[in-house]
Structures are given as structure tokens and as C-alpha cells.
Amino acid sequence: MSEGSAFLKKIERLERGEAPRLVDLFSGCGGITLGMERAGFRSLAGVEIDEHAARTYANNFHTGSVGVAHDITTLDPAHLLGVSSGAVDGLVDAVMGGPPCPSFTRVGRAKLREVMDHPEAFKLDPRTTLYLHAVRFIRDMKPLVVVIENVPDVLNQGGECVGETIAEQIESLGYDVTYSLLNSSNYGVPQFRDRFILVGFHKSLGVSPSLPTATHKAEIPRGYTSSRRVALRLVETLEVSHWSPVQFLGDGAQPAVTVGDAIRDLPPIYEHLHREQRRGAKRLQTPVSLPDQELGSYAHEMRYWPGFETDVVLAHETRELTQRDYRIFARMAAGDEYPAAHGIGMGLWKESGGLVANERMFVPPYDPSKFPNKWAKMDAARPARTLMAHLGKDSYSHIHYDSDQARTLTVREAARLQSFPDGFNFSGTMNPAFRQIGNAVPPLLAHALGEQIATDIGLRKGSDQVSSVAS
Known part of the structure; x- marks a missing residue:
């Protein structure tokens, strides 16, 4: 299928009222999928190397399936979906996932230096480049929507803004991209948890992605604000074109869930x-x-x-x-x-x-x-x-x-x-x-994200129907 026709056929399918179909890479037990399904998406498959998490994902989203663990570094997208290689680009509307983050976090870097006896061991850790396999799946599956999640320190990994690098790579595949840091407590989750969230829409949709407005007021503890400042240092000093600050609901914001x-x-x-x-x-x-x-x-x-x-x-x-x-x-x-x-x-x-x-x-x-x-x-x-x-x-x-x-x-x-x-x-x-x-990604945070994506691309809230997927 030609690249242009692959995207157009997906838009036509959504306009007929079908739910957007997602693949969750590095899915863990399924936090992202759970929130996105509540927002109207439907899971085709999850890719997870941990056997327990893979079984959890299967038991909760694909009843009756075995829950096979997959190593994304050797996994063929066609094999995952059970189709020929020529049919991969016609099935998936959304690809999302959070590559493992130990080498991005400051705690993880210290542990790697200790284990590998190298001052920049985190740069040698193969998990640092697992996001490239997500890019490979995006390239082959040609989704309309992309979501990447990670820890805040992906924005400042040893003086490199890996988040911007990921955004540029996805943009090169034909997507409009934006990212920010979202704290789950601002979205009704009873937990302080900062996450890097990137959203990309293929240009064929004709709309730009945005991030959900924070709906809950939470007094973020000092330790989180100082860690956030370190993570954002490069965003504030380098020319990054994909960063978007979070918008906060004003007087109508709800108190944080405790x-x-x-x-x-x-x-x-x-x-x-x-x-x-x-x-x-x-x-x-x-x-x-x-x-x-x-x-x-x-x-x-x-x-x-x-x-x-x-x-x-x-x-x-x-x-x-x-x-x-x-x-x-x-x-x-x-x-x-x-x-x-x-x-x-x-x-x-x-x-x-x-x-x-x-x-x-x-x-x-x-x-x-x-x-x-x-x-x-x-x-x-x-x-x-x-x-x-x-x-x-x-x-x-x-x-x-x-x-x-x-x-x-x-x-x-x-x-x-x-x-x-x-x-x-x-x-x-x-x-x-x-x-x-x-x-896991908090499902309520994923749900807020899914609702925003559904609004942006024209999916009617609470329905599989599409009012104007590409206007």
C-alpha cells in the first residue's frame, strides 16, 4: 500500500465510525492502553518483554490469549499482527509506548556507573536507544497518532535533550509533534508523578496535536520542582521547537485527589x-x-x-x-x-x-x-x-x-x-x-490524554463515531 493511501484509508475507516486501533509498545501491564480504551480506542496488541506484565496485559485486554512476552529489538511488526509484511501499514491507527527508562533517570545513571565502572555508562546502556525501535514500528505501521511516554530526565540525559531528538525523528516521518511534562496529580491521580509525554499527529489529519489541560490543583512538593528544573534546563537554554507548556484550568479546577x-x-x-x-x-x-x-x-x-x-x-x-x-x-x-x-x-x-x-x-x-x-x-x-x-x-x-x-x-x-x-x-x-x-503509566493520566487526542482529531466523546477526522 502506498504511504499516502495507507493514511487516507485509515481516515476513511474512522469516518465510518470504527474505533481507532492501537498498538502499545513497551506496554507493561497496560496503563496507557486502559486509559486510551476508555477514551474510545481499541487495543490490537501490546509488546512487552516481562512475562508477568505480558500476561497481565493479555488477561485484561485480550481475554483468552496466552500473553506472550516479546523482545522489541528482534520483533517484526508483521509477526506481531499476524499479517504479511505488505499489510502492516493498513491496520494500526495509533502507536504508543514508553521505552524503559533506567538509563535516563539520575538514580539509574548512578547505578549503571557503579555496575559498569564507567563515568558515562548510561550512554552505553542499550536501553538508552530502545526508542529507535519505537520509531521503526511507527515507520512501518504508519499510524495516524503517536504517543511516547518517559521520565522527565529524558529531557536532560547527560547534557543531551533526548526528548527533542525523539521528536525530530518522529517529525521526519511526517508528523506534527509536541511534548511536555505532565504531573499525574494534576489529572485526578492520587500520586505525584512527573512524566514526559509526546504526541504526534500525521500531517494527513490536517490538525496539530495538543496536550490535556490540567484539571486538578496540587501543591507539588519541593523535591519534584527541583528535579523538574534540572530536567528542563536544556529546554530553557537550547532551541527546542516541540516543547509546549501545560495549560491549567482556572477557577474550575478540582482539588487534588488524596x-x-x-x-x-x-x-x-x-x-x-x-x-x-x-x-x-x-x-x-x-x-x-x-x-x-x-x-x-x-x-x-x-x-x-x-x-x-x-x-x-x-x-x-x-x-x-x-x-x-x-x-x-x-x-x-x-x-x-x-x-x-x-x-x-x-x-x-x-x-x-x-x-x-x-x-x-x-x-x-x-x-x-x-x-x-x-x-x-x-x-x-x-x-x-x-x-x-x-x-x-x-x-x-x-x-x-x-x-x-x-x-x-x-x-x-x-x-x-x-x-x-x-x-x-x-x-x-x-x-x-x-x-x-x-x-505503569497511570490510567487516568492516559485517559485524559486519550480524551484530548479524540477531541483534536474529531472523535465524538463517548462514541466510536467520528465527526470530522480530517477537516
Whole structure:
């Protein structure tokens, strides 16, 4: 199919009322897809190398499929779609995805330097150039819409604005492109999370892309604003032609959704406080009935997200820790971090008599001067700090605000904070489930993006019908 006819046929199909068909690259468990499907798009396939995440994606979006993991570096688009190579460019209306970001983040760069013993190891990490495979899929599939997501530091990777480079490469394929940094708390997600978002529309659409207006007011913590300044340093000093600042809703903006709004209605958990630590993987298959009660708007949305409605949840189980940690959690105040936790442990040890032999029964082992953010107790009245993939190893970064429960998050609570609905279930045991959530794009952020794209290209809200795809 000629390049021009491929785009025109897709526009004609949308004008007939068909839903835009998407492929989600580096899909993870499907945060982008979930939000985009709610905005009227339909998933054809996800590309994900992690087996658990690939199964999660298949179970939630393609019921009955196996959920095969794919390595995008060796994957042929025709093989993914099950068609001949000549038919690839006629099937897909939207390509989106977030290439893995460890080499873009400052934390990731430090770890790579340590492992590879090279001061610029992050530039040698093959994950730095995985976005080139996304460009390859865009070139072959010829979508009308492109969405690329990543961490803010993609705008300043060792003095290079990789975000602008990606924009230029996509532009060279015939797209109008724009990008910005969006914080999920400004879009109704109960979590502070900055993300680089790029949107491209093929020129055949005849319209320029835009980014969704921020609908919620949130006081972004100082640490996020300072990190953002570092990420934006090159945007502000170099000539970048694709950057667009986020527009904010004025007086009609809603207050930020808080941790309490997100998880207060979930059943409390106390039994860990009355037993010794139990080792072993948790299978997350125990159903928990949700109480019949008046719900806030966010909790209601999580229970009754279209297509994922439920009154029973899985994965509402907490990680088993030590009685030492539970004692400290109970005494921590909202917003307390590791130095406060360490001080509480020291106080408990002294109360016990201060015997050297039992210090570790009360005092956690990390140097508080070196690990100031390792523990943090959430504040019910504010959005949560960013959920990271490291939740798969420990979840002390998100201690429950309820001192009576004195515990860390459950998988279901983490999913709520990332805006995954209660009927969305995760493959694997607790650790891979936490990792999938921490790696995901918040579905509500993706939904806001999908709604804006639908508006820009003329898709009628709440319908598969198209009023004027290319005017």
C-alpha cells in the first residue's frame, strides 16, 4: 500500500465510525492502553518483554490469549499482527509506548556507573536507544497518532535533550509533534508523578496535536520542582521547537485527589500485628468483599470503571515484615521519613533497657544520613509520592497512614494510587505485581490524554463515531 493511501484509508475507516486501533509498545501491564480504551480506542496488541506484565496485559485486554512476552529489538511488526509484511501499514491507527527508562533517570545513571565502572555508562546502556525501535514500528505501521511516554530526565540525559531528538525523528516521518511534562496529580491521580509525554499527529489529519489541560490543583512538593528544573534546563537554554507548556484550568479546577480519597474505603488489615513474620510468595488470589458504603467520587470510579466493575477485589494483602517495623510504623507521623523512623526505633530500644544484644529488635539497620527517603509514611490528606518499580523489593516508601494498621501498602492499594480500577488484576505473586504497578503509566493520566487526542482529531466523546477526522 502506498504511504499516502495507507493514511487516507485509515481516515476513511474512522469516518465510518470504527474505533481507532492501537498498538502499545513497551506496554507493561497496560496503563496507557486502559486509559486510551476508555477514551474510545481499541487495543490490537501490546509488546512487552516481562512475562508477568505480558500476561497481565493479555488477561485484561485480550481475554483468552496466552500473553506472550516479546523482545522489541528482534520483533517484526508483521509477526506481531499476524499479517504479511505488505499489510502492516493498513491496520494500526495509533502507536504508543514508553521505552524503559533506567538509563535516563539520575538514580539509574548512578547505578549503571557503579555496575559498569564507567563515568558515562548510561550512554552505553542499550536501553538508552530502545526508542529507535519505537520509531521503526511507527515507520512501518504508519499510524495516524503517536504517543511516547518517559521520565522527565529524558529531557536532560547527560547534557543531551533526548526528548527533542525523539521528536525530530518522529517529525521526519511526517508528523506534527509536541511534548511536555505532565504531573499525574494534576489529572485526578492520587500520586505525584512527573512524566514526559509526546504526541504526534500525521500531517494527513490536517490538525496539530495538543496536550490535556490540567484539571486538578496540587501543591507539588519541593523535591519534584527541583528535579523538574534540572530536567528542563536544556529546554530553557537550547532551541527546542516541540516543547509546549501545560495549560491549567482556572477557577474550575478540582482539588487534588488524596491518598485518603483513594484507599480509605478498602477493608482495614490488622492480623499482621498479632503473628510472627511469615515467609514465602503471596499468590494474591484471596477474594475480599468491598464494604457496601457511601463512596467518594474517586473510590466509586475505581470500583465501577467501565468494563472492570466489581465489588470483590484480589491482591488486598500486605507484605510480611518484622514486629520491629510495625512498632515503628505505629509511632510515625504522617510525612515522617527514615530519619524519624530510625529515631523512633532508638527510643523504643532505650525504653526496652538498651541492651546491645537486642538493639536490632528495635532499631532498623540503615544509616539515616545516607537513606533519608528510604521509609516514608503517607499523608491521608495529600497525594502519594511516586510509586516506583522498587515496590517489588520493598514498600517502605509507602507506609499506610493509619497508625492502627501500622503496615505497608497492599498491591490493591498501590493499584488504586496508580489509578488502576479494582477489577483490573495482575499476573504473578506480590513482588512482580508491585513492579508492574510501579512501572505503569497511570490510567487516568492516559485517559485524559486519550480524551484530548479524540477531541483534536474529531472523535465524538463517548462514541466510536467520528465527526470530522480530517477537516
